[in-house]
Amino acid sequence: MAKLVAVGVFMVIVAFSWNAASHEMTPTYFKMVPSHVDNVYRTKVNVYNRRNDIKYYEIGVFDADFNPIPFTSLYRIVKVDYLSEVNIDIYIRSDAVNKAVYICSKSKLRKNIKFLTAVASRICSKAK
Numbered sequence: 021m022a023k024l025v026a027v028g029v030f031m032v033i034v035a036f037s038w039n040a041a042s043h044e045m046t047p048t049y050f051k052m053v054p055s056h057v058d059n060v061y062r063t064k065v066n067v068y069n070r071r072n073d074i075k076y077y078e079i080g081v082f083d084a085d086f087n088p089i090p091f092t093s094l095y096r097i098v099k100v101d102y103l104s105e106v107n108i109d110i111y112i113r114s115d116a117v118n119k120a121v122y123i124c125s126k127s128k129l130r131k132n133i134k135f136l137t138a139v140a141s142r143i144c145s146k147a148k
Contacts, residue, residue: 043077043100044068045125045143052117052147059114065145066107067125069100074141076100076128079108082144084121091120097128121147 046066055062067077077098081091092111100106112120124144 042141049148050145061117062111068105072102074127077125082122083119
């Protein structure tokens with residue numbers, strides 16, 4: 021019984037000390053503000069990449085049921101190098117701004133001969 025407890029404690033310590041790499045997106049709660057164009061609102065999000073196996077992230081805007089909402093950004097898929105950050109401006113028409121609840125970034129998996137990534141990550145910011 022003591023060996024079983026010792027093995028269990030060891031596995032828990034290993035599990036909590038194992039660094040789980042992912043990406044980050046800030047701010048947690050975004051706020052839409054009027055842009056320099058009439059009837060268009062904008063916000064900024066930052067994507068930080070802590071995954072050395074991923075270089076591209078897809079940006080999306082969604083309503084409360086995760087249905088896509090039309091938006092404009094310089095790029096829908098952005099390149100974010102390992103341990104670097106990219107700032108993204110997102111523009112939404114005034115007739116859709118009240119429907120926008122989530123802005124999400126999703127890692128884009130690439131087929132690679134040397135290394136096969138099996139886990140995609142998706143992180144969302146919520147409207148205030």
